[in-house]
Amino acid sequence: MSLETLKAKDLALGQEFLTWIWFRSERSNGQWQTQDGVPFGLTFEGRVMVQSGEGDYLETAVCSGPGAELHEAKSGLLRGKKVHQAKLRMEEDGHGWHVTIKAEDFSTAGFKTPKVEFRLEEGQDPDGPFLEKMYLLERALLFFDQMFLQFLKLRFSPQWADELRAIRRWVDATAGSLP
């Protein structure tokens, strides 16, 4: 497979996944679970970019606002756009992570984990804060991988047809409730 074709597949898969987690987060009130039943929260937060088309026909809309309503971006979904980049907030046991994810390559930007104290106390392992930071970073990546795994399993199952109908109803309802 050529590099260009692979990039197109990456983009299609990534966009569909990010759009799905928006839908799924709203439907479940931001409550998710890992395969092992560990609960975590995930919501869209404040800024989303939706996109459709390619080349000369590429259309992008960036929408930002204080909450997760993002009406303008939702009206873009109604016109066939999908989420190209999103700022996500993850939560576990009252701790919060923020990260912006790009659909095309799953690259991350502005990755903020819960606060880690880098000032060492006496007798503390000098690598302690680093290891804590890595634990927190990998925790968020685990949640992300778990969501992607759930999506892939559903996406390639017969249940996808039902999910698709639900997504379309959501797009219709959310865009339909625009002010």
Next chain:
Amino acid sequence: MPDDVGDDVLSNVQLRLKRFAFVDIDQSMEERSFGWVCFDDLLDAEWTTAGPEKGPYLAFSLRLDTRRIPPAVFKKHWMIALRQRMAQLAGEGKKFLSKDQKTELRDQVRQRLLMRSLPIPAVFDVVWSPRDNRVYLATTNTKIRTLFEELFAQTFETELEALTPVILGVELLGEAAEGRLTGFEGSLFVPTREVAADVAVPAAENPLGSGESAS
């Protein structure tokens, strides 16, 4: 995500990092220098501060120093040098500089300015988790990523593969799912009534190609 690396590589990480360590160019005229430095200290290219092992991770940094001449500075000094040379030529009764002479003069100006400019350091953290075969790089800059991938490949004799959606999907679902992932066609999320009413929308506006129909 690196290809499988053997224990011989993992047991010699510090040695390999030192082989491709950063070399300082403060006292030279080099325009660019890059290499590995200690994760805890960007001035330490000998790993005397701490080794790269941190718990189950290997941590080090890519340091890149670059000398830059701002275009406006170059333009000004090029104008000064050109006028001086033209005045000198006029004194010799000549009027023109050849193309080669101009190129030579440009290089001289450039070299003079490079000698006077300090390299600007930049550091990008790298964390390698051999346990789950992942490498994290703290930047999304394409040029730095390419530089990093090349230096990593040279240092550890292994190619890195970016965990893009398709590759991550193969990792999560297994090789058997590769065909489904590389053959992925997007679904149409637009509600049915919109599709029916929107027959005039050109194909290019629908990035979803031959995905499922909305019926």
